[in-house]
Amino acid sequence: MELYNSIKNFALSLYILGGKLTYEFLRLNLPGSLPHLSLLNSLISSSDSRISEGEFKFDQLQKHFDSLNVQYAFGSEDCTGIVKRIKYDSTTNTFTGFPSLLDRGVPIKSYYQTDSFDALKSWFNSIDKASLLNIHMIQPVQSTDNSSIPSPYLLSAYGTDNTATANDILQRWWYIFNQSLQRNIRIIGFSTDTDPKYLRAMRLMSDFLGAHPHFQVHQHPQTFQIKIRSHWSWFYLCEQQLLLFFQDSTHLVTKWRNRLLSTTAELCLGNQSISINHLHDIIENDTYSKLDDGLTKSDINPKDRQNFSSCLKLTSNDLMIYSTF
Structure with a gap:
């Protein structure tokens, strides 16, 4: 019974995270290892975790x-x-x-x-x-x-x-x-x-x-x-x-990054202004390496407006140290 529950939980997690196509691909290539989709749908329908639109649980x-x-x-x-x-x-x-x-x-x-x-x-x-x-x-x-x-x-x-x-x-x-x-x-x-x-x-x-x-x-x-x-x-x-x-701090820092990488807006910190040009100088400077600040050109791509990993790099202590030189 414990083994069955483990397989059931794994199958549900795989179906929810991977989607229907991923689940069916693995199920057909591993015969007998995963339950059929009809069983998963019945498990989801019978559980109290089912969400109805507009219902507060x-x-x-x-x-x-x-x-x-x-x-x-x-x-x-x-x-x-x-x-x-x-x-x-x-x-x-x-x-x-x-x-x-x-x-x-x-x-x-x-x-x-x-x-x-x-x-x-x-x-x-x-x-x-x-x-x-x-x-x-x-x-x-x-x-x-x-x-x-x-x-x-x-x-x-x-x-x-x-x-x-x-x-x-x-x-x-x-x-x-x-x-x-x-x-x-x-x-x-x-x-x-x-x-x-x-x-x-x-x-x-x-x-x-x-x-x-x-x-x-x-x-x-x-x-x-x-x-x-x-x-x-x-x-x-x-x-x-x-x-x-x-x-939400994630929204705030991504908005700050988008303003920093904008070509039309100006971002001020104190009595000084910063722009994407400062980041270009750090990336193209041979004195620094990617191991020092981890910054790449893809991190300062203004078209990628939801790049949160780039926000973490731009606000890292290492980059702050280099930007003051």
């Missing part, structure tokens, strides 16, 4: 946290581009691929569900297909006596057309916070990219140079106290905060 999240024996977590939200197409989900009898309708910022589950051909035709004629997939991840925060980082949990995913407002985002975060708190999970903050709508939601909820009249979060019993130093005249946040907010 708070109960499964609680089980995940109980298994890890943790209580605190950080939430994140981001969108990614997808291929526009409509699909029918026979399990939930719904059509997916349309932008999810929001109710106080929260997507309505199984909204596009109908047995009428006329209703489906009306949706196709009047509603644009979703161009983005919005994903919510929850990252457990490990205890001080645990050095390993717990695995994150996919809370929800749904299609969107990027028309949500900062107020929708704020209400959605408030919903996630309260639903998690009811299950003894304390969300201590949220992290997103640098989209202005997310930044405005962060500012309103943290009462940073503005406040929302219907969200008095600083009166919540779960608020914590920030001890502000007396000489911090530049610190404008309230001393009582319910949540912490961070911009």
